Amino acid sequence: MNVVSLHQCFLGTLQANAEIRTQAEQQLKSAQKERGFLACCLDILNSADIELPVKKACLIYFKNIIIKNWRENGSIDHDEKPIVRERLLATIVHSDRSTKAIFIPILNEILVTDYPTEWPDFLDSTTRLFANPNDLDSLYTGMLCFSELCRKYRWMKNEDRSSQLDSIIKQYFSSLLQIGGQIISDSASSDSHWQLPEILKLILKSYKFVTYLDLPEPLQEEEAISNWIGFHVAVMNISLPSSAMQLDEEERHLSPWVKSQKWAYANILNIYVRYGSKGWLSDGSYTQFRALFSSSVVPELLKTYFGKIEEWRQGHRWISDASLYHIISFIEHAVTRKSSWGIIQPFLNNLISELAFPIFYPKDSVLELFEDDPQEYIMMTFTIEETSNSPVTAVRNLIATLAEKRKDTALEPILQFAYGKLNSLTSEQDTINVARQRESALRIIGCISSQLVEEQSPFKDQMEVFLSALVFPNFKSQFGFLRARTCNVSSKFSKLSFTDPNNLSVLFQGVMNCFNDSGHLPVQFEGALAIQSFIDFPQFKEALGSIIVPTTEKLLTLSGAIDSDLIPSVIQSCVENYSEQLEPFGISLTAKLSEQLMKLLEELNEAQSADPDDFDSDELGSKTNAALGIFSTLLTVLLYFENSAQKIAKLEQIYAPVLHYVLAKDLDSFFAETFEMLENTTFLTRNVSPTMWSLFEDSLRALMNSDLSLNLEDAMPALKNYMVYGASTIKTNSEYQQAMIGMVMKVFNKDGDFAPDDVMNAAELSTYIILALDSNSAGPYVPHLVKKSLEMMTFEEAEQPGNVYKIIMANVIIASLVVDPNHCLQTLIETSSTDSFFNLWNELCTSYKRVFDMKLSIMGLLSFLSIDMESLSQMNLEGVIPQFGKNLTILLTAVPKAISELEKKRKDMADTDGSNEITDEFIFGDNGEDSDEDENNEQENRDLAEAAETGGFVLDDDYIEQFGFATDDTFDEDPYANTPLDNLNIFKTFKDFILSVQASDSNKYSSIISQLNPEQMDTISNIVQIASN
Structure with a gap:
């Protein structure tokens, strides 16, 4: 490998000419395959003659190769x-x-893989760099490497961690304290060397890494406790030097001095919460x-923290937002501890007035966002703060915890402060300063609202007067941010029972005025959320009903303007509460939702295909949540048209392009929602339209191109519906058959990271595929599926001892026996599996709980028993006939109760009327999957259940248990799901079979009933009699 030519390649990647860049990149791809490539990269990085941009390009390329290929089976020589x-x-x-930070992921990758076995001298090499404290580059590098070694143990929780890490801590952590102490002792002097505050930060991060998961x-x-706590407090006490304080306040958090203080506070909080208190x-x-x-x-820490807060309030100390978050969170945790509450209690009023109120008081920069970037204001003020380390979040949690955990002591002072502040401002003019104070006081009220309205609250009865006098008037403020906050806080009292209609009128008018404030997006946003909060109030519901269509249209517009999942949720509530009024609006509603969703998906796809650094992660998260919210709303709209297949057919044409886009662009974050839409569309229409078939093709391609182990379970209900409602098409379309079987075999062959649940899903899907076919179309697949099912049962049985796995795997073979008995039995005989499988089947027949399993086994038994005696004798299978006859009786005894329980579940579910089944003709190969439900089935099932109760035959648990049924074995049936056998009249099918055999083959009939006792013979007679009526 030639260093000069490699240097030219990296230089070429920096050129403006695209052709030169492309050529250089191709040369690098070829060069990296040669031995010595990484060594040449190190030569370039160590050369004093090579310019920095080329070194950076080389280092980034070097880093990517290490990260991708260092571990086992990588391409590195x-x-x-x-x-x-x-x-x-x-x-x-x-x-x-400027390049040192790029080495961090390189170090991390190699250490995780190679230390200590392949790199035993790393620690000695690292600590030797500590030897000369005047060589700051070596000292910094040593500390950087040492912190990465500590990072290796951050998530490790095993015996090796203690055996390796404890000795490192004992031998070297005292050196860290010594180095850190020297830096702290003269922070002003240390500030003149960039390495020293960075070293201090790395010392604190090293402590963080080794104490994060457990405390060595x-x-x-x-x-050690005294030394390390003292060191952390010393870092907190540092007066930030000029290099930090000269930065703009928005940039100051980037200073290593400020970061060091942040990690000092964060480490102490972690120690307290995880190890220093019971929890x-x-x-x-x-x-x-x-x-x-x-x-x-x-x-002592609480005294220190209260001192820091006081210095901060007086303007004598600047504390970063992240450090304030950890300080306040520490105090919040201490509030819940009996041992520390006594220390905090004297400071209670100060915490409210000198900490919470100033932090809730909106800064100029925040109010500028309200005007200039309202979306960012919404995210910062109303949504994201729950997950960010902001002091606003910490204060809100502190006030809420005080009100909840120290209710008797703290709730009244908090309320009194907020009341006093709001009351004192009633006579003041509506200036910006007054509005800010009201905003802060209202936020305090919002924190304790749940405690104020609970049933036992002594303040509950006073809240309506409080709201009407001190909160609702702010709906008329000239400042939009205060009107938005008034909506937000009012919504938190939606559980309050209002007694004065005038107050409700003021509230409704205030909310709707905010919602109609088109000039201020945050005000509209909070108005929309308030509509959802009060939508169940009868007065609200009635008033909103008269304007629900324009309100929903405005909500749609708002949803398009704000990337949030909250507005789609409001739309969903409107659809649920005003479905009749919005039904004529359904097409337009679906179109607008689909348009918004497509826009979001296109933006997310663009971000997925681009450099991650070009997009803000919070913004992408908001867009993702907004898209998920619209999917949920679309589904709600769809479900409200469940009784109109014609309207659903129109709706599916509107949202189908969205589903196609998700699948075509492999946006797997939305696969689950897409499959849910496909599932419900096919379920509600009991049909598969050409559009749905096109999406079926998209689905199969997307699933095979994605990680099937992650997505198969989400796709299962939709794929099963295609097999149920699209059976006639599946039966005649060999491409669909091959694609489905190919996907199933990928799982069976473990061509991926598949778990037993994936195997069971694939098996159940195989069963549905087979039942969608006839003997001719199933023929090519049955031998492979039977062999693979037998193989999977053998391999997995030890790990999957329960019956569920065996039932689902056996169903593949039983379905094959139903549809194509010749190939199925031939395969069982060729693999010498007939005895073992039939023995297993005999056991399973006494453990079924699902109606589908019982019906399938009955059909399998009937299919087997329908084979002529001569053929059974040639296969040496006539000996199983008596046991199979007994199995039939056991299953026919159990199935009425199972059907009755399933029907009860379905009736208990909302809106489950109507046909969702297919006919028994389907099982035997007739065409058409849209047949109506047999009206006699339900009455017949009731008759059979009644016969059981009145002595016709027994269905109680004792009777079932004597045949081996395990009544505690729960294998629940989804009452919403449909199967290919739902509409099969199993009793009529059995009646026709048994009467036919009795008339045409008396020897076989005698063999079938040879092991039945009189009670079981009565069961057969009752079934035949009832099924004949």
């Missing part, structure tokens, strides 16, 4: 790895400051540490 390990640390030492024993010792995160192994920490450490 085994002999080259020791060279990389040997030279890497020295390369980092001499690298430019060496750090539980009293001396769900800690266990009994920290009892001694917990006692020491709670009694000695927490009180």
Whole structure:
């Protein structure tokens, strides 16, 4: 490998000429396959003569190769790895400051894979870099490498962690304290060297990594606790030097000094929550540490934190938002501890007035967003803050925790403060400063609202007067941010029973005025959410009903303007509450929702295909949630047209392009929602339209191109519906058959990371496929499916001891026996599996719970028993006839109760009337999957159940258990799902069979009933009699 030519390649990747760049990239792809490529990259990185941009290009390429190929089975030559390990640390030492961070993922990848077995001298090499404290580049590199070694243990929880890590902590962590202490002792002087605050940050991160998942024993010792807590407090006490304070406030958090303080506060919070207090995160192994920490450490830390808050309030200390978050969160956790509450209680009023109120008071930068970037304002103020480390989030949690956990002591002072503040402002003019104060006070009220309206609250009866006097008037504020907050806080009192109609009128008018405020998006947004909150109020419902169509149209417009899943949820509530009024609007509603959804999907697809750095992750998350919300709303609209297949046919034409786009672009984040739409469309129409068949093709392609192990379960209900409602097409379309069988065999062959659940899904899908075919079309597939099912049962039986797995795998063979008995039995005989499978089947016949399994086995038994005696004798299978006759009786005894229970479940579900089944003709190969339900089936099932209760035959658990049924074995049947056998009149089918055999083959009939007792013979007689009526 020639270093000069490689240098030219990297130089070429930086050229403006696209042709030169492409040529250089191709040359690099070829060069990386040659031995010595990584060593040449290290030569370039260590050369003093090569310009920095080329080094950066080389380093990034080097990093990508390491990350993708270092681990086992990667393409990196085994002999080259020791060279990389040997030279890497020295390369980092001499690298430019701007490139050092790029080495972090390289170090991490190699350490995770190779330390300590393949890189045993890494620790010694690292700590040797600590030897000369004046060589700051070496000291920084040593600390960088040491922190990455600690990172390796962050998520490790096993014996190796303790055996490896404890010795590292004992030997080297005292050195970290010494180095860190020297940096802290003269922060002003240290500020002149960029490496020193970075080293301080890495020391704190090293402590974070080793204490994140558990607390190593060496750090539980009293001396270590004192030293490390003292070190963290010393970092907190640093007066930020000029390099930090000279930065703009928005940029200051990037300073390593500020980051060090953030990690100091964060580490202490983590130690407290996980190990220093009793709770769900800690266990009994920290009892001694917990006692020491709670009694000695927490009180001193609280004093320190209250001191820091006071300095911050007086403007004597600048504290970053992240550090404030951790300070407040620490106090919040201490509120819940009896041992520390006594320390906090005297500061309660200060926490409300000097901490919560100022933090809730909106900054200029936030109010600028209200005007200039309303979407960002909504995300920051009303949505995302729940997941961000902002002091606003921490204060809200603190106030809520005080109100809940220290209700008797804290709730009234919090309410009194907010009441006093709002009341004092009633006579003030509506200035920006007054509006900000009201905003802050209202946010405090929002934090405690749930406690104020609960049944036992002493303040509940006062809340209506409070709201009408001090909250609702703010609906008329000239400041939009305050009107939005008024909507938000009012919504939190939706459980309150209002007694004065005038107050409800003011509330409704205020909410609708906000919703109609087209000039301020956040106000509209909160108005929309308030509509959802109060939609169940009779006065609201009646008033809103008269304007529901224009309201829904406006909600659609708002949904298009804001990437949020909350507005689609409001639309969904409107559809649920005003379905009749909105039904004529359904087509237009679906069209607008589909248009918005397509726009979001196109933006997300563009982001998926582009450089991740070009897109904001929060924004993409908002768009994803908004798309999911619209999918949910589309489904709600669809379900409200369930009684009109004609209207659904129109709707599907509108949303089908959206589903096609998801599948065609492999947007697997929305596969589940897409399959749910396909499932419900086919279910509600009991039909598969040409459009749905086109989407079926898209689905199969998308599933095979994606990770099938992640997506098959989501697709199952839709794919099964295609087999049920599209059986006639499946039966005649060999391409569809081959595609479905190919997908099933991919799972059976374990061509991917498939779990037993995936195998069961594939097996159940195989059963549905077979039942959609006839003997001619099933012939090519039955032998393969039977063999594979037998194989899977054998391989998995030890790991899947329960009956569920066996039932589902056996159903593939039983379905094959129903549809194509010749090929099925031939395959069982060829594989010498007849005895073992029939023995298993005999066992399973006494353990079925699902109607589908019972019906399928009855059909399988009838199919077998329908074979002429001569053929059975030639196959040496006539000996199983008596047992199969007994199995038939057992199943026919159990199935009426199972059907009755399933019908009860379906009746208990909302809107389950109507046919969703197919006829028994389908099983025997007749055409047409749209037949109506046999009206006699339901009455016949009731007659059979009644016969059981009145002595015709027994269905009680004792009777079932004597034949081996396990009554505690639960294998639930989905009452919403349909199967190919739902409409099969199994009793009529049995009656026709048994009468035919009795008349035409008395020997076989005698063999079938030879093991039945009188009670079981009565069962057969009753079934024949009832089925004949």
